[in-house]
Amino acid sequence: MPRSVNHVASKAKRTRILKLTKGYYGARKNVWTVAKNTWEKGLTYAYRDRKNKKRTFRALWIQRINAAARMEGLSYSVLMGLLHKAGIEINRKVLADLAVNNPEAFKAIVDKVK
Secondary structure (H helix, E strand, O other): OOOOOOHHHHHHHHHHHHHHOOOOOHHHHOOHHHHHHHHHHHHHHHHHHHHHHHHHHHHHHHHHHHHHHHHOOOOHHHHHHHHHHHOOOOOHHHHHHHHHHOHHHHHHHHHHHO
16 A cells, blocks of 8 residues: 655645745755754744843833932932832833833932932
């Protein structure tokens, strides 16, 4: 009995991955094994960088808060300690947004905890 191979499905799978690698450089876009390896490695980079994105944004928020706090005569760590002690629960994302876009509100928060 001849060997049965589902060529339709395997060709469709290869075509799907080659479409996903469109725009890559050189053999990465049209050679099946190279394209598959590149695509799979790209998935691991995407997973890793979704985590790194959170880390990077938190660092940016801290820098912005620190810059605004120093204009008010406090350091970042002192400001966060005072906020915690005063029981003001405001996250760094919102605090950084206030520091950049609404300095009066940020100054009001700093005055409240001083």
